[in-house]
Amino acid sequence: MNPFKFSMAQNQSQAVNMLVSNNSAALLGGGTNLLDLMKEHVAAPTELIDITRLELKTIEKNALGISLGALAKNTDTANHPIIRSDYPLLSKAILAGASAQIRNMATNGGNLLQRTRCSYFYDIAMPCNKREPGSGCAAMEGFNRMHAIFGWSDQCVAVYPSDMAVALSALRASVRVLQQDGSSRNIAFDDFHILPGQHPEKDNSLKHGELITSIEIPENKLAAHSAYVKVRDRNSYAFALVSVAAGLALEGARIGDAHISMGGVAHKPWRALKAEAFLKGKTASTANFRAAAKAEMAAAKPLSHNKFKVEMGINSITNALEMALKG
Amino acid sequence: MLVIIERQPTIAFFSFQLINMKQKRTALSPEEQKLFGDLMPEELEEVLDSGLHRRHFLKLMSLATAGLLASHLIGAEQLFARAADIDDIQDLIPGAIENGVNLSFNVNSKATKVLVDSRMTLLDTLRERIGLTGSKKGCDHGQCGACTVIVDGNRVLSCLTLAATCEGKSVITIEGLAKGNELNPMQAAFLKHDGFQCGYCTPGQICSAVALMKEAKEGQASFVTKDIRAQQQGILLTDEEISERMSGNICRCGAYPNIVAAIKEAQTGKSVEQNWLFVG
Numbered sequence A: 001m002n003p004f005k006f007s008m009a010q011n012q013s014q015a016v017n018m019l020v021s022n023n024s025a026a027l028l029g030g031g032t033n034l035l036d037l038m039k040e041h042v043a044a045p046t047e048l049i050d051i052t053r054l055e056l057k058t059i060e061k062n063a064l065g066i067s068l069g070a071l072a073k074n075t076d077t078a079n080h081p082i083i084r085s086d087y088p089l090l091s092k093a094i095l096a097g098a099s100a101q102i103r104n105m106a107t108n109g110g111n112l113l114q115r116t117r118c119s120y121f122y123d124i125a126m127p128c129n130k131r132e133p134g135s136g137c138a139a140m141e142g143f144n145r146m147h148a149i150f151g152w153s154d155q156c157v158a159v160y161p162s163d164m165a166v167a168l169s170a171l172r173a174s175v176r177v178l179q180q181d182g183s184s185r186n187i188a189f190d191d192f193h194i195l196p197g198q199h200p201e202k203d204n205s206l207k208h209g210e211l212i213t214s215i216e217i218p219e220n221k222l223a224a225h226s227a228y229v230k231v232r233d234r235n236s237y238a239f240a241l242v243s244v245a246a247g248l249a250l251e252g253a254r255i256g257d258a259h260i261s262m263g264g265v266a267h268k269p270w271r272a273l274k275a276e277a278f279l280k281g282k283t284a285s286t287a288n289f290r291a292a293a294k295a296e297m298a299a300a301k302p303l304s305h306n307k308f309k310v311e312m313g314i315n316s317i318t319n320a321l322e323m324a325l326k327g
Numbered sequence B: 001m002l003v004i005i006e007r008q009p010t011i012a013f014f015s016f017q018l019i020n021m022k023q024k025r026t027a028l029s030p031e032e033q034k035l036f037g038d039l040m041p042e043e044l045e046e047v048l049d050s051g052l053h054r055r056h057f058l059k060l061m062s063l064a065t066a067g068l069l070a071s072h073l074i075g076a077e078q079l080f081a082r083a084a085d086i087d088d089i090q091d092l093i094p095g096a097i098e099n100g101v102n103l104s105f106n107v108n109s110k111a112t113k114v115l116v117d118s119r120m121t122l123l124d125t126l127r128e129r130i131g132l133t134g135s136k137k138g139c140d141h142g143q144c145g146a147c148t149v150i151v152d153g154n155r156v157l158s159c160l161t162l163a164a165t166c167e168g169k170s171v172i173t174i175e176g177l178a179k180g181n182e183l184n185p186m187q188a189a190f191l192k193h194d195g196f197q198c199g200y201c202t203p204g205q206i207c208s209a210v211a212l213m214k215e216a217k218e219g220q221a222s223f224v225t226k227d228i229r230a231q232q233q234g235i236l237l238t239d240e241e242i243s244e245r246m247s248g249n250i251c252r253c254g255a256y257p258n259i260v261a262a263i264k265e266a267q268t269g270k271s272v273e274q275n276w277l278f279v280g
């Protein structure tokens, strides 16, 4: 680890000011991702600003839905009584990720900003455009079994690893951010994480000097009919090969609105817009679920080692929708 | 099973402190004298007379008891694991290291002050600076759980926790679970069920399992919880629930069936048969 100054922020504006005054400072949430990257010399901030003592830990209902404090722990979020009863999809997705110990440490804001688990990104002896722009992408012609099948570019084929974010995407959440000038802005979830394009070093639309203060989830009618499916190499404590967050707003036997997002397939949580559009107004049936899944996956562009993700995606979407229907 | 305290600060800078520390070596505690007397009665007098101090005693014990220390003497481990020389560490000059952080926190119910490098993890601080070597470094990257400790009541990974973030917090390590020579019920259950082979993952497994009891009592859910919307406190954990909730602790020896049985027994307080069915 490079030497760094350790600072503790007492309030939000202090955190932002500290961040603004040092271009290579970083905020420290639970540290479960940042510290790991610092140990591998992938990240080397010269100052860490501990924000875990900020009062951004509440989870509370408001007129539009529910607000999750950025510094609330993943465990506390997943187990909050209102989240469990009214947003169970989020509970499930959080609990599908990492381990109990890591969820006890991880903050909601930090979870959204966790970086890819592409092993070449972690290995500083390898070329990686995300870590070192212009150096190349070792995964493109290397082992890319875990990598993207949607939305990748000639610069980067990495996937974004958060489970929690897949549920938040399906729940059509937004991210509230405190900006340098003291004002706040709301970023729609679809716009928060970005595709790699020509700038894979950027994972999201947050700017240096901005602090995530909360995640806002609008009210929905999905609680009784939602499911999170995660396919991985072992039963637990492993990142997703493919995951699906699905929720159905039913009107009798018909689907008023289908919410479907995927993890493990792209540089951001992948909204299955084609599948969602296909299902709107249709009968909730396995045949329709499979047809919707196929419509979504038809546009997939697998790499040399991950063709299996296409079939896996079809089955996982179908499966998640069936589970959601059953409730 | 014997845990020997060998505090060898890896940072050369600290070596001048060692001279100071050696002179202040604490003497044998009454319990340690008794244990030594039980095992090697003839040598006890000599050891006490010759003014051997604790560090030497521990080394001696390791040689003398290799292969000899039966599991009924398991309490001995607790004796050896008590932190040595914590006071010496406080003497370091704050400005002496770049980015030093003065840390006050509570370790195993003992107020503790230590100067740390801002880069130091809680795990390294416990092991290298405070002499609590029970918590293990398996991977140093959050992937194995061997370093699990309990901070403010919750299990966390000490390898991904910066010591500097622990200001004012309360840390419990494996050394802090027993009350004197009385084992924590989870420790006793692990012993009874052979919840280990090499023992390397065990301190983390046990700390994790102890915190899990609190989580179950509070009614926390897991990914395999059947109905996430239904909420109740005091959940009785099934084998499947225990496996999922303990998945953050990897055991390379594969003592999993025994670990699950031990946790079940500790939770129910009733004798539990081992489940040897391997589900594949």
Ligand SMILES: Cc1cc2nc3c(=O)[nH]c(=O)nc-3n(C[C@H](O)[C@H](O)[C@H](O)COP(=O)(O)OP(=O)(O)OC[C@H]3O[C@@H](n4cnc5c(N)ncnc54)[C@H](O)[C@@H]3O)c2cc1C
Pocket: A026, A027, A028, A029, A030, A031, A032, A033, A034, A035, A036, A051, A070, A071, A096, A097, A098, A099, A102, A105, A106, A107, A108, A109, A110, A111, A112, A113, A114, A161, A162, A163, A164, A210, A211, A212, A213, A237, A238, A239, A240, B141, B142, B143
């Ligand atoms: C072994 C292992 C397995 C894992 N498995 C999974 C898994 O299966 N699924 C999954 O989803 N995740 C998994 N994770 C990742 C884990 O969920 C993340 O590391 C965690 O959520 C990050 O949260 P944190 O608070 O610790 O973030 P930190 O490491 O503290 O921070 C991450 C980033 O966010 C920034 N940041 C933090 N808070 C804010 C804020 N409020 N505003 C602006 N910036 C901020 C930091 O500066 C940093 O850049 C795993 C991690 C490990 C180590």
Ligand code: SF4
Pocket: A116, A118, A119, A120, A121, A127, A128, A129, A130, A131, A136, A137, A138, A139, A140, A155, A156, A157, A158, A200
């Ligand atoms: S896929 Fe992205 S993160 Fe992985 S090596 Fe290529 S550029 Fe780096």
Ligand code: FES
Pocket: B136, B137, B138, B139, B140, B141, B142, B143, B144, B145, B146, B147, B148, B157, B158, B159, B160
């Ligand atoms: S040493 Fe901390 S998880 Fe492996």
Ligand code: FES
Pocket: B195, B196, B197, B198, B199, B200, B201, B202, B250, B251, B252, B253, B254, B255
């Ligand atoms: S007992 Fe050897 S690793 Fe678990």
